[in-house]
Amino acid sequence: MTIVHALEGRYLRVAVKGDLDLKTAIPLREALDKLTDRYRDRHLLLDLTEVGFVDSSGLGVILGRHRRLMAQGRTISLSGVRPSVKAVLELAGIDSIINITHIAEGSETRRNRPQTKTST
Amino acid sequence: MNRVQLRFLSQADNVGLARLMAAGLAGQGNFTLPDIEEIKVAVSEAVSNAIIHGYDNRPDGWVEVVMELDAQGLTVVVEDWGVGIEDVAQAREPAFSDDPERLGLGFVFMESFMHGLEVASTFGKGTRVRMRRLITEISHDAQ
Numbered sequence: 001m002t003i004v005h006a007l008e009g010r011y012l013r014v015a016v017k018g019d020l021d022l023k024t025a026i027p028l029r030e031a032l033d034k035l036t037d038r039y040r041d042r043h044l045l046l047d048l049t050e051v052g053f054v055d056s057s058g059l060g061v062i063l064g065r066h067r068r069l070m071a072q073g074r075t076i077s078l079s080g081v082r083p084s085v086k087a088v089l090e091l092a093g094i095d096s097i098i099n100i101t102h103i104a105e106g107s108e109t110r111r112n113r114p115q116t117k118t119s120t
Numbered sequence: 121m122n123r124v125q126l127r128f129l130s131q132a133d134n135v136g137l138a139r140l141m142a143a144g145l146a147g148q149g150n151f152t153l154p155d156i157e158e159i160k161v162a163v164s165e166a167v168s169n170a171i172i173h174g175y176d177n178r179p180d181g182w183v184e185v186v187m188e189l190d191a192q193g194l195t196v197v198v199e200d201w202g203v204g205i206e207d208v209a210q211a212r213e214p215a216f217s218d219d220p221e222r223l224g225l226g227f228v229f230m231e232s233f234m235h236g237l238e239v240a241s242t243f244g245k246g247t248r249v250r251m252r253r254l255i256t257e258i259s260h261d262a263q
């Protein structure tokens with residue numbers, strides 16, 4: 001698992017690459033807590049574009065960060081959620097607690113499409 | 121019919137190994153890619169439980185995974201010789217966990233993503249989880 005972070009306005013964007021399971025749960029939790037402690041005025045945006053697998057150990061980290069940040073008046077949102085990961089989040093009911101931007105089925109490249117505005 | 125058996129120590133690295141084996145074997149059958157993703161989650165949950173709960177995160181316990189593919193589906197058996205479960209019915213309840221940091225969703229995922237789950241456990245002796253996923257649709261790119 002690797003992690004890349006960037007500051008984007010009011011958000012701390014953390015892009016994760018790899019599987020979120022028993023092996024990566026503790027390193028992910030520690031990395032996210034360290035980053036969110038460092039940037040105390042930002043909300044967390046977890047970019048899961050490069051995450052192909054999440055199980056209950058990974059969900060535990062995500063929900064744990066949600067609770068921790070909520071207690072500080074901050075939010076966590078997920079972006080780049082793949083269909084396979086989406087199924088797991090939905091079954092856990094996490095999609096009703098945390099704001100999620102999905103990747104549409106079979107169109108994983110669409111995420112980078114620029115917003116086009118038509119003026120009349 | 122095909123059958124594979126994997127025996128490994130109770131270490132977190134091996135959860136991914138078990139998932140890979142499951143995906144590889146399921147790929148030999150007429151499962152769709154979303155089917156295989158769900159099978160991977162179920163296997164990951166059972167193996168993680170063996171490591172986390174069965175062996176209390178000790179790295180020196182044996183976990184055995186046996187998988188059998190037939191024309192109708194895939195059977196997965198995950199066994200550990202760890203602490204065992206005192207009350208299986210309670211353990212299988214959604215959101216039940218002996219660890220406040222955990223969500224208690226492992227059995228929920230196994231139940232939802234597979235077509236049948238049996239949990240046999242002897243307190244103090246170990247746990248055996250058997251689950252089966254049926255092939256529900258014929259995928260067109262299958263040989």
Ligand SMILES: Nc1ncnc2c1ncn2[C@@H]1O[C@H](COP(=O)(O)OP(=O)(O)OP(=O)(O)O)[C@@H](O)[C@H]1O
Pocket residue numbers: 056057060165169170171173174175200202203204205211212216217218219222223224225226227228247
């Ligand atoms: N192999 C096992 N050996 C001993 N106890 C187990 C085993 N598998 C499950 N259990 C018990 O059953 C409970 C429920 O398991 P389940 O996988 O549903 O939730 P969890 O592992 O606690 O949390 P999560 O899977 O969401 O991380 C566990 O908390 C544990 O007490």
Ligand SMILES: [Mg+2]
Pocket residue numbers: 056165168169225226227
């Ligand atoms: Mg579990």
